[in-house]
Amino acid sequence: MGDKSHTQQPGAAGRALTAERPSSLRNVVLVGHSGAGKTTLVEALALTSGAVNRAGRVEDGGTVSDYDEIEHRQQRSVQLSLVPVEWGGIKINILDTPGYADFVGELRAGLRAADAALFVVSASDGVDGATRMVWEECEAVGMPRAIVVTHLEASRADYAQMTAVCGEIFGADDPDAVVPLYLPLYGPAGPDGHSPVTGLLGLLSRRVYDYASGERVERDPDPAELELISDARNRLIEGIIAESEDESLMDRYLGGEDIDVKTLVDDLERAVARGTFHPVLMAAPAADGARQGLGTVELLELITGGFPTPLERTALPVTTPDGRPRPDAVCDPDGPLLAEVVKTSSDPYVGRVSLVRVFSGTLRPDETVHVSGHGLADRGHEDHDVDERVGALTAPFGKQQRTLTRAIAGDLACVAKLTRAETGDTLSAKDDPLLMEPWVMPDPLLPLAIEAHSKADEDKLSQGLSRLVAEDPTMRLEQNQHTHQVVLWCLGEAHQDVALERLRTRYGVQVDPVPHKVSLRETFGDRATGRGRHVKQSGGHGQYAICEIEVEPLPPGSGIEFVDKVVGGAVPRSFIPSVEKGVRGQAAKGVAAGYPLVDVRITLRDGKAHSVDSSDAAFQTAGALALREAAGEARIHLLEPVAELAVMIPDEYVGAVMSDLAGRRGRVVGTEQAGPGRTLVRSEIPEIEIDRYAVDLRSVSHGTGRFSRSYARHEPMPPQLADKIREQAERGT
The missing domain is CATH 3.30.230.10 (Ribosomal Protein S5; domain 2)
Structure with a gap:
């Protein structure tokens, strides 16, 4: 973990990485708000591991950060991406997730596929509410987590302050479990008075790792550096010992014994893998011409040494497609085949491509598997219970797909030509069909009514929409029989924009948004x-x-x-x-x-x-x-649908949310505590007033609020609103 001997790894560019056993695999998902630097960090790790050259390119063309056309236009990540790298003989599947709230479905898929999470926090922007909520989700299931601080080059970046903030936010229950492993080594101040970070001070090893030359150089600290190390080192050691399984270690430490570094590192790695200790590191991209980014070696060592293998993941419950229980899935390459589609995308040349996490058994190309679909009928997804032939297995790297001969339990791979499988579906042996309980999908609550732009588009609309929702289970397709509208329910405005863009560019269907109607x-x-x-x-x-x-x-x-x-x-x-x-x-x-x-x-x-x-x-x-x-x-009354709205928010936003609901003709019917620091507000509100509530609540609660809605009844509309609608009907608008 940065306190061992490190050498530059041999390049993995141009070849597919194949794991021989689950113990040589690590699956880690990067989590953080948009702009925190997740994708830049992935590129830095790929460079340090030798997966790309100094120009950031792989040997067979392309870069690790090759986005699709939509991401180029949106200037942000909108989908989950997989980047495999190798370090010390360990294959690391890095799952880069979008940081924008509209694409939380991609984040949930990444959490499902990974065994540990790396929270990326910007030193200049801090921690947003949505990132806090994801941390709490991971905490609830005991997922191992670490924190990496980025954007150290920003003029207002303060590493010490940011580590303190991380301790307060992520270590609310145990502040000693969130502590830095390294301190920054600052170089001479520039013309603007800002001192750049040029290296790391290793707290456990009492060594300095200097990146100023573009290469990682290890040396002894000078007296001033050693003094800085000593103060922070004591807190780190106390935190590690508190999580140690060796109950005598604390007594020995308090008795004045100098605990050897190997013991501390071993205990640290075990505590991280258990999900009870969360080290804070820092990282920065490599300077021009350099082979290593600051802190990337240390981060790779944490992932390979401290994050768990797939063997350590809690077994997932499994049933037959008709609901009969089966033994839990164990990570065994020789066990029964059990895999799950965590992402579905379309390639213009090979068709549908499924990103699959194998939980048990071994998946091979050209074999026939059984596809069991959980079904999301309310979102336009049908149940699946069919056999399909697996096409080629590949490992992605940017826009490249490298051929794999197999994917063992614990690994991830892309599968071509599964024409029926959708995100969340289970793949198993055709003579032993199995079904996994799908992960929780966020409910799309922002409506987008559309109509075909032309007759030619109308002919292609149905097929285009079915392919769109097959890729994205967070999207719901509704054919409203009362308003006669086609409605795409999305998670936010950016989600809507991507849906329209995909219809146009991938499926050749031009549609026009139209005002959404409620069922009066x-x-x-x-x-x-x-x-x-x-x-x-x-x-x-x-x-x-x-x-x-x-x-x-x-x-x-x-x-x-x-x-x-x-x-x-x-x-x-x-x-x-x-x-x-x-x-x-x-x-x-x-x-x-x-x-x-x-x-x-x-x-x-x-x-x-x-x-x-x-x-x-x-x-x-x-x-x-x-x-x-x-x-x-x-007297003819117009009746409007009224929804039962349940809003979950941090306590500090209760007043703002209740005031906002009152301004929408909402009636608050009750509030209740829903866990530490959270309140559930229940109200009844006309549906016409909450068409954009998915966007507005995000603004009112700074991204920390969630809500659900359900139809309650129809009630008479206020006369002035009813008269306005009648006038519009008479004018034909």
Whole structure:
């Protein structure tokens, strides 16, 4: 961990890295807010490990940071990417995740595929609320974590202050478990008065690692450096000993014994792997022409020495596709095949590509596997229970795909031509199908209504949308039968932008966003009567039908009730269903602003018929006319859908959130504590007021709030709003 002997590793560029056993694998996910420097750190680690040359390029072309076209235009990462590197004979699968909240689904996939997390924190920007929440998620499942501080070159960067902040935020329960392993070595101040970081002071080894020359040079500290080391070293040792499994170690240390470095390093590595100790390191990209970035050797040693192997991961529960329990998945290359699709993407040349984490067994190209899909019917994902032939296995590196002969338990690989498998699906042996419980997907709550730009786009829209949601399980596709809109439910505005861009560039479908409609309803505010008269005579058979109805309001949720109270055969029995069909058809179209009529009783009281000219069509028309006339005499209420909203927020934002809800016509129905420092606010609020709540809550709570919504009922809309909507309906807008 930076306190051992280090040499430059042989380059891995141009060849696929293949793990021979799970113990020689490490899977680590990089977590941090957008702009924290995760991708830059990946590039620095690739350079130090020899995966790329000094120009940042791999031998067979491309770079580790080759993005797709959308990422170039967005100027940020929008998807999970895998970069395999090698250090000391250990294959490290580095999973780089987007830092923007709209792509938290990619982050969750990275957490599922990894066995440890590296939290990347900018020395100039600090720790945002979303990063804190991810830390708490990892803490809840005991995932090993470490922290690396970046952007040390910024003029306002303060490493000491940032490590203190990390201790307060990430070590709230145990401040001694979040401490630095190194201190920065500063060079001469520049013209702006800022002193650059040129090396590291190793606290355990009492050695200096000087990167000023572009090469890592190890030397003894001078007296001033040694004094700096001594103060911080004592706190680090106490933190390590507190987590040690050797209960006698603390007594020996307090008794004045000088604990040897090897014992401390071994205990440190075990505590990190258990997820009880979280060291803080620093890193910076290599200077021009240099072979190593500052702190990258130390970081690679932490990953290979302190992070757990796949063998140490808690076994995951497994069932058969029909729900019968099976033994938990154990990381054994010779065990039954069990793998999971953690990401799905499309390649213009090879088609669908699935990034797969193998949990048990060994996956080989050209074998037939069983695909079991958990199903997300509410998001447009169908259940899967089919056999498919695996195409080529590859390891990605930038835009390159390097061929693999196999992927053993614990490893990750890309699989080509799985045409039915989607993100979250399970791959297993065709004669022993298995199913893993999928990870929790964030619920998309920002609607985007779209329509095809042209007839040609309309013909391709259905296929394009199905492929889009197959790639992204955080997206929900809705064909709203009430508003007749196609709606993509997304996680945020950036998520929407990427969806539209992918439809256009990947699937050749141009769509136009349109205003999203909520499902309004109409109902009668009081009792009314109406008479429908449809009488026409124009040669041959005429049309003759008269009916009289009474309409009265019913309690919410009653729907449409039709009652026949005709006496004396005024309307022949054969035409009673025709009248009902006519009034129900008109009710579906609406009687005021074009929204369906609900919660009324329509009673047929009287009518007239002609022995020759009456017909089914005539009485349908008369029924519709009667309902329209009754509506002209009554007060018609517009009903709007009301949602039950549950908002989870830190305590400091409760006032701001409740004030915001009140401004949206929301009614707070209760609050309750939901864990340390968090409050759950429950409210009822019109759905028309929360169309953009996924964006607005993020702003109000500084990215720390979450919410869920569910339909409660329809309620009368305030008259001034209802009048505005009626005016828009009359104008046809």
